[in-house]
Amino acid sequence: MCYYDNYKFACNDWKWGNFRQHCQQEYRTGETCGMKMVYQTLPLADKCTMCEKIERKKRRVEKHKTDYQRWAAADPQKYRFSMEKALEEMKALGQEIQQLVADKDARFRQIGNTRRG
């Protein structure tokens, strides 16, 4: 087990940072053993890039929704095509968000498998 910095994002996701220290076992050989342990946890003010991406897309969905509602209230006949387009984009964004969330889950499940100390 070798020790690494551990960065914790504002969204509670995390990633490994720099290598810090060999464990007893591997100290003599000078190699890292592949089993990662947390040396110290460093909080980050930002959210991870995946969460940021997801939030940006969510904000776009919100914007389309607001536009759609505004058009529907104003003149649905006149804005028919814009409204259809907004619906399509919301659907596409929804799928992208789902995919990103699945990717993120898979990624952190994978990291989570290495033992944390």
Ligand SMILES: [Zn+2]
């Ligand atoms: Zn995150």
